[in-house]
Amino acid sequence: MSEMVGEVVTLVIMAFALGMDAFSVGLGMGMYELRLKKIFNIGITIGLFHVWMPLVGLIAGKFLSEKFGVFATVIGGLLLIVLGAQMIWSTMKKGEEKVISPVGFGLLLFALSVSLDSFSVGLTLGIYGAKTIMVILCFGIVATVQTWAGLLLGRKVQGWLGRYSEALGGAILLAFGIKLLALLW
Template identity: 65%
Template sequence: MSLETVINELFTLIIMALALGMDAFSVGLGMGLIRLRMKQIFYIGVTIGVFHIVMPLVGMVIGRLLSDTFGTIATLLGGGLLILLGAQMIFASFSKEEKPLITPVGMGLIVFALSVSLDSFSVGLSLGIYGAKTILTVAIFGIISMILTWFGLLIGKRVQSWIGSYSEALGGSILFAFGIKLLFSF
């Protein structure tokens, strides 16, 4: 394999990782609009990075065994989860209660990370069918999605202080809209 081929493959994987990580950035931007500590932002980014490693890895393994028919199902599930998370944040912003139903902590963080990484499962299916280099692919996906999540969360945290009490409703609207986009992209 020539150096040019390796560089082209690496460039392609980075572009794919950026495309996959943009949903984590967008959703991180929305989640950053709720009050989060820096420690929480760190853990959220790492968790999403890990999910962006595990989900395409599982997809690649299954993709090598099966066809890519599961890709549509994974995208629909991800869209549905984002709509639910977004709606919950919107309703919680108008509620008198201080604590939202789902927060990016514990099981809420798992649901959040799963919702933004389901599309990487479907990409993993495709890459598995074409025989991409597994370790390199998932490492690039995980690192880039983690960094993009941190950027989104930090920007959201900064904007949250500017718009005050409306920030959670805005964040929920972003998640909701992104979920709709995933569902109706077919």
């Protein structure tokens, strides 16, 4: 029982880290006048993408795990480290951020862009042998709530917080990648 609780806590923390980009981008988008119905739809769409993308990654990861064993686990850990480092690095870059309109195709593109990292994490978790239902529930629910929080909070605060939240998410993914590799040695 305690092993399952530990896995759920780990998955929620990972989901929180992955949802940071949805939160930070939602924070910026929330500064535009969006109706509550639109905020609700954006959150649901992002949540669904955070279910679908890790599911595809989990399936691919389980396949790789059966074929490549420990080598695949090393690749998964390295993917998390690279992804976390990339998230941290992107917060340090100075430049214009493009804002995608959260309507129609723009909403789908927005949801895909903030959930691509959950594919690689799903790949890693599939290699590691995580429970599929727990992963997609945790990722989907947490991403939805974080998106809503970002959009709603964006109506109230300045955009500087979003940059720091993405760096925090990157640091968490980086730590989990290191932890995964450390378990091998």
